[in-house]
Amino acid sequence: MAKKVPIDFVDERLNQGLAKTGLRFTAQRRHIYNTLLQKRDHPSAEEVFMRAKAEMPELSMATVYNTLDTLVKCGLIRQVTHDRGPTRYCSNLQKHHHFYCNECNGVFDIDVDPETGEPEFHMPPGFTISHWEILFRGVCPECNAKKNGAGSSRS
Amino acid sequence: MAKKVPIDFVDERLNQGLAKTGLRFTAQRRHIYNTLLQKRDHPSAEEVFMRAKAEMPELSMATVYNTLDTLVKCGLIRQVTHDRGPTRYCSNLQKHHHFYCNECNGVFDIDVDPETGEPEFHMPPGFTISHWEILFRGVCPECNAKKNGAGSSRS
DNA sequence: GTCTATGCAAATAATTTGCAGTAAT
DNA sequence: ATTACTGCAAATTATTTGCATAGAC
16 A cells, blocks of 8 residues: 555645635645545545545545645646546646556556656566557647737736 | 648548447437547537538537447547537547646647657747646546456456 | 535536437448 | 338536635745
């Protein structure tokens, strides 16, 4: 079993994240964030809800959705959307790639070699690849034009 | 405007795809596949429905969903799921990568250099990248074990 | 005390399913 | 003739929203 992430670490990270946006520290946010950090997988909102509710029975689904969005906005977790099903969440903020299993729909982190940055070097044995692509995220030319033109600089 | 894909090409490809699985050639499948090939973007099922219904008013949403699934199974199109919204579809079967715009949620094809395979070489100007990752698809070790162990060979 | 966050329930969005009629082989 | 496909409507899944109450600062 992976070693437990200490609650002090959870609180510190959460406080840092919330501070940036002026949001409040609540028991639910702490508990949900802690739930995510305790297991290095890619749970859906439903799965987070079930795990977290086990120790906080009054917790509601809406709060889970709200909190997950909040944590994403704070940069503490990332959304993972590689298939048609529910959005999943990833608390691994290290640079890494993803492997999606076409059979069980599981999502696996593929770490990179810290020296070379090569993911293949660390591709664990047993995975067979049928397809791969690079996914870039950012801003497209049209939206960049809008941002640079009209809005941003007020000097 | 990009040049129109001839209907003969559409029919030929569709027949090839359907033949592999024993599925039938229908007016709806032809029309939907043609609709996808005529525009190189990444429409959702809803968008495909609207475009296709314009020329085939009796078309139903369920048929669009069914047909899109069929075309994916035949290998004629691919699903694109990079955000929380509706699944989109891609009729570009050339090797390429994707760029997702965080502002407008648009999806753009990023072609690769046919010589080197480098996507950056062809990254069009104006795109600014905030994050990128490699997405692998295939079969995970556990599912590979199941397939090789129990089921497949009946000799 | 003020304002944000939570919990509940209702609403919406995206997709799937059941089934009777229609069309392809 | 047989079996798959379509269209419609209802059902389900995933997520969001409105609002009264509770809690953080």
